Amino acid sequence: MISLNNIEKVYRTSSIETLALANINLHIKAGEFVSIMGPSGCGKSTLLNLMGLLDEPSRGTVEVGGQVVTQYRDKELARLRNQNIGFIFQSFHLINDLSVLDNVEIPLLYRKGDSTGPSRRKLAEEALERVGLSNRMKHFPNQLSGGQKQRVAIARAIVGRPSIILADEPTGNLDSAMGNEIMNILQGLNTDGATIVMVTHDETMAKKTHRLVRLFDGSMVGDSILMSNA
Amino acid sequence: MIRHLFTLIWNKKRTHALLLIEILASFLVLFGVTSLIIYNFRNYAEPVGFNYQNRWAISMDWGDMPDSVSYPLRQQLKQRVLAYPQVIAASISSGNYPFSNSTSNGRPRYNGVQFNVFNYFVDPDYAKTLEMAVLEGRWYDRADESTVVPQVVVTRDLIDKVFGKGQPGVGKLLINDEDKKDKKRIIGVVGNFKQDGEFSPTTSCIFYRASKTDWSNVLLVQVQPGTDAAFEGNMMRELGQMVKGWNLEVSYLADQRVSKQRFTLVPMIIFLVVSTFLLINVALGLFGVLNVSITRRRGEIGLRRALGATEGSISRQFVGEIWVLATFALVLGLILAAQFPLMNVFDLDASVYLTAMVVSVLVIYLIVTLCALYPSRQAATIQPATALHEE
Ligand SMILES: Nc1ncnc2c1ncn2[C@@H]1O[C@H](COP(=O)(O)OP(=O)(O)O)[C@@H](O)[C@H]1O
Ligand SMILES: [Mg+2]
Numbered sequence: 156m157i158s159l160n161n162i163e164k165v166y167r168t169s170s171i172e173t174l175a176l177a178n179i180n181l182h183i184k185a186g187e188f189v190s191i192m193g194p195s196g197c198g199k200s201t202l203l204n205l206m207g208l209l210d211e212p213s214r215g216t217v218e219v220g221g222q223v224v225t226q227y228r229d230k231e232l233a234r235l236r237n238q239n240i241g242f243i244f245q246s247f248h249l250i251n252d253l254s255v256l257d258n259v260e261i262p263l264l265y266r267k268g269d270s271t272g273p274s275r276r277k278l279a280e281e282a283l284e285r286v287g288l289s290n291r292m293k294h295f296p297n298q299l300s301g302g303q304k305q306r307v308a309i310a311r312a313i314v315g316r317p318s319i320i321l322a323d324e325p326t327g328n329l330d331s332a333m334g335n336e337i338m339n340i341l342q343g344l345n346t347d348g349a350t351i352v353m354v355t356h357d358e359t360m361a362k363k364t365h366r367l368v369r370l371f372d373g374s375m376v377g378d379s380i381l382m383s384n385a
Numbered sequence: 386m387i388r389h390l391f392t393l394i395w396n397k398k399r400t401h402a403l404l405l406i407e408i409l410a411s412f413l414v415l416f417g418v419t420s421l422i423i424y425n426f427r428n429y430a431e432p433v434g435f436n437y438q439n440r441w442a443i444s445m446d447w448g449d450m451p452d453s454v455s456y457p458l459r460q461q462l463k464q465r466v467l468a469y470p471q472v473i474a475a476s477i478s479s480g481n482y483p484f485s486n487s488t489s490n491g492r493p494r495y496n497g498v499q500f501n502v503f504n505y506f507v508d509p510d511y512a513k514t515l516e517m518a519v520l521e522g523r524w525y526d527r528a529d530e531s532t533v534v535p536q537v538v539v540t541r542d543l544i545d546k547v548f549g550k551g552q553p554g555v556g557k558l559l560i561n562d563e564d565k566k567d568k569k570r571i572i573g574v575v576g577n578f579k580q581d582g583e584f585s586p587t588t589s590c591i592f593y594r595a596s597k598t599d600w601s602n603v604l605l606v607q608v609q610p611g612t613d614a615a616f617e618g619n620m621m622r623e624l625g626q627m628v629k630g631w632n633l634e635v636s637y638l639a640d641q642r643v644s645k646q647r648f649t650l651v652p653m654i655i656f657l658v659v660s661t662f663l664l665i666n667v668a669l670g671l672f673g674v675l676n677v678s679i680t681r682r683r684g685e686i687g688l689r690r691a692l693g694a695t696e697g698s699i700s701r702q703f704v705g706e707i708w709v710l711a712t713f714a715l716v717l718g719l720i721l722a723a724q725f726p727l728m729n730v731f732d733l734d735a736s737v738y739l740t741a742m743v744v745s746v747l748v749i750y751l752i753v754t755l756c757a758l759y760p761s762r763q764a765a766t767i768q769p770a771t772a773l774h775e776e
Contacts, residue, residue, distance in 0.1 A: 200774070209691055210770035229696050237693020244773065248688040252396040257389065264386050265693035272388060295396075311692070 156319060156350045157183040157206050162215035164201050164373075175201040176373045179215070183352060185318070188345040190361040191354045193370035199354040200323055202370065206352060207240050207321045208232045219319075237265050241312030241349075245324035247304040249296040255307050256292040259283060262315040282310035286340055302333030309340055313349075320344060322353040326360060338363060387709075390702065394709045401710055404674055408714035411660075411667045412749050416722045418660045419748075420741040424733055425584045425649060434540075434577035435483060436516035437638040439612065442482050443604040443624070446632040458628050459604070465627060466606055471616050474607040476514035477595055479506040482603050483515070483580050484641035494562040495547045502543065503580065503590045506601050511592065512538075512575070514605050522555035522573035525594055534558070535593060538573040543589035559591075569593075582642050584649040668752050671707070675760040679703065686764055687772025696765040703761030704754060711753045715746055 162179040165172055175198045183189055183206075191199050204210040205217055208224060216225045219235060227235070241262075249258050259279040263270055283289055286306040296304055305325060312320055322341065326334030338360055345351050353364065361367050362381065369377030394401060445462070447455040459477060466475045480487045481503070490503045511517070512524040525536055537559070544554035554574045561567035569591070579585045595601040608616075617635060625633055679686070686699055694702070722742055726735040 201770075204770040204773075207691065209687075209773065210768065233690070233693050233695040233698075236691060242691045244688075248684060248773070250393075250685055250688070252393055254392075254396075257392055260389070261689065262692040264389055265689075265695075265698060315693075 156185040156187070156220065157181075157352070158216075158218040159202070159205060159212075160216045160218070162202075162205060162212045162217070164198070164205065164210070165213045174373055176205075176212075179375055181368065181375065181378075183350060185350055186345070186348060187366060188342070188351045188364040189353070189366045189368060190364040191352065191368045191370060192356070192358075192361055193376075197370045198373045199370055203321050203323050203352065203354055206319075207242060208236050233265065234267075237262060237315060239317050239319055241315065241317040241320045243305070243308050243312050243320065243322040243325045245327040247296070247301075247308045247328075249304055249307055249311075251296050253295075254292065255283065255288065255294050255296070255299070256280070258296070258307055259311045259314050261311060266315065278314055279310070282314040283307070285313065286310045300333070301329050302336055305329060305333070305337050306340065309337070309344075313344060318348075318350060320349050320351045322351065324354050324356065326355065326357060334360065386702075387705070390705045390709045394706055394713070404671065405710060405714045405717075407667050407670060408711055408749060408753070409718050411664055411752075412715055412718035412745055413721060414660045414663055415745040415748055416718070416741050418656045419744045420725070420733070420737055421653060421656060423740050423744070424586075424737045425653060427734075427737065428579075428586050429583045431579070431587055432577055433483075433579045433583055434517060434575065437483055437642055439608050439610050440483075440515065440638040441606045441608060441617075442485065442636050442638060442641075443606060443621075444480070444634045444636070445602050445604060445628075446634075447602075447628070448630060448632075450630075458631075459601070462624055462627060463604055465624065466604065466620070469616075469620060471609045471612045472606055473609060474510060474514040476510040476605045477508045477601045478511060478603045478605050479504075479595065479601050480603055481505060481580065482605055482638075484582060484638055484645050485580075485603075488580070495559050497562065498546055500546055500589060503578075503588050505578075505590060505592045506595045507592055508595045508601070511605070514607050516607075517575050517578070520574050520576055521553065522571070524573050532570070534568050534570045536572045537569045537594075538575060538592040539571055540575055540578050540588065540590045542577070542587050543591065544571075544574055546589055582645050584646065664748075664752060668756050671753060671756040672760065675703065675707065675757055676763075679760050679764045682764075683767055683772040686767050687769045687774075690767075690769035691773065700761035700765040703764050704757045707753045707757040708750065711749055715749060719746070 159179050159181045162176055163174070164176040165174050179202065191202065193199055201210070205212055208217070208219070211225065216223050218224065219239060224232065224235065250261075256276070256279050259282055260275050263275040263278060280289070280292065283292055286309050288303060288306050288310065291299065291303060296307070299307065320341070325341070326337050329337065334357065341351055341353065342363065353360075355361050365381060367377070367379050367381060368375060445459060447458070463475050463477055466472050479489065481489050488503065489505070490501055492499055492501055509524065509526045512519060519538070520541060522538075524538055539554065539559075544552060547559065548554060548557060554571045557571050559569045559571060577587050578590045579588065621633060621635055625631070689699060689702070719742060722738065725731065726738040
């Protein structure tokens with residue numbers, strides 16, 4: 156589903172160069188639920204951004220669905236992100252000036268084709284139902300708890316029915332009860348066929364996934380299949 | 386997407402209130418200025434209806450001499466003037482000749498229509514002296530001096546108002562609704578007669594025959610092109626000797642026109658300059674606000690990119706947002722502006738306001754678009770990963 160081949164990522168700012176990732180080879184199969192762990196600053200988000208086509212590697216290639224996308228132009232990348240990938244972030248990234256329903260609809264607005272207002276609305280309502288927030292559709296993000304916000308973000312990630320979900324510390328800002336709720340939703344989505352890559356700091360969350368990749372200082376230092384879940 | 390932008394702007398209305406007021410205010414100022422300019426230039430496009438080049442006005446002040454005594458002297462002056470080879474034509478007129486500072490007007494009611502009418506008391510040579518085109522009928526001549534019903538020449542504008550647009554006027558009677566004995570017979574129709582020049586509106590005028598006792602105290606003279614001050618001095622000295630004790634003063638219509646025009650042009654230029662500064666100010670403010678808001682909204686930009694927005698759709702969003710905001714302001718502005726024609730505030734043609742509305746709306750959209758273009762390009766080039774990383 157996603158392949159990272161010989162990836163190196165260097166961040167260059169005016170004064171410093173940071174080697175965020177080096178020599179990464181990682182293949183994610185369709186239907187897998189992969190967790191990525193590692194200390195802060197080791198390159199987890201960078202890795203996820205490369206998989207999500209939000210950034211370009213300094214060296215190496217990224218394949219999504221068997222196609223090398225490294226040379227793709229902005230429009231094609233945007234279309235791939237829109238149709239194939241759903242993002243979930245630690246800080247939710249909801250737009251505070253839009254209602255829950257309007258937030259969830261956003262990915263559909265960037266979809267070419269004949270999606271009408273009512274049809275978008277229906278899909279958004281379905282997605283919110285899926286995360287158990289049917290009764291909060293008219294609310295605004297600042298009227299919600301952290302767990303509810305993250306559920307909105309999940310609804311937004313799945314509204315376009317992507318095959319891949321990339322979650323960057325989705326439970327990082329939540330207490331364990333809310334974290335478990337989110338984890339249950341993600342597991343359900345995975346059961347229904349979504350490929351999920353999740354960055355986490357929480358061993359108990361990681362243990363519920365199929366496969367655990369460990370990063371340290373920009374390099375992969377572990378890649379293990381968790382047999383009990385697979 | 387448009388609905389999405391409307392929702393976004395609507396939900397942020399408090400943040401945008403100031404910007405909205407700013408756009409609204411600049412629209413209203415722009416509307417005022419363009420109305421004024423359009424009004425003036427529409428008038429300008431209409432011919433003045435006479436020729437002012439090489440026309441001189443000699444004003445005659447005969448002190449406390451009775452009018453009946455001064456009248457034959459005035460006639461003699463006219464004949465003397467006509468005797469100069471440099472003079473082509475001459476006519477006796479009331480003091481409200483073109484570009485003079487005097488007017489004579491009233492608001493009579495004819496045929497149920499009440500409107501402003503300018504009155505001129507002039508002699509049979511007036512039209513010829515000022516090269517006025519008689520469209521219909523004729524100018525009066527010496528033969529019809531003492532008719533029972535006074536004979537008048539009127540402008541086309543008056544016929545249009547009283548008898549309907551394009552209706553013939555010659556032969557018709559003008560009867561004052563308030564005083565049925567006050568009747569005049571129309572014997573001729575002229576085109577425009579814009580006493581104050583190009584920028585003044587078309588007016589309804591009645592030209593009466595100058596009588597012996599009225600205040601016809603100006604001698605209009607058409608001279609050969611190139612007639613100089615030396616001739617003028619000579620002529621005025623000779624005329625002065627004919628009417629000792631009178632005060633004669635000459636002025637050139639072309640010069641008077643220039644000073645009249647300043648009355649219109651100077652305020653127009655001042656308004657234009659002030660509103661240009663205002664618009665530049667608003668544009669800079671808008672530009673600044675957009676720049677700041679784009680910096681503040683990097684996270685949102687990164688998010689939208691992650692959800693599938695192309696660079697193009699990000700910059701379109703920012704331009705679109707400002708259009709939506711401008712639209713809100715313009716709808717309010719148009720409602721306010723529409724009151725001018727609806728309540729007929731300044732007695733201007735509604736089409737002047739309508740044109741001004743269209744022009745102002747277009748200018749506002751143009752300005753906001755130009756202001757949004759650069760910031761929105763900037764927004765589009767933000768790397769999504771970088772933008773998300775910063776939050
Ligand atoms: N946009 C960026 N510009 C410069 N340096 C960055 C950028 N994003 C990440 N980095 C650096 O790259 C390294 C890896 O960052 P990141 O992938 O965010 O780590 P993690 O998510 O594991 O905490 C860090 O040293 C970080 O400071
Ligand atoms: Mg991170």
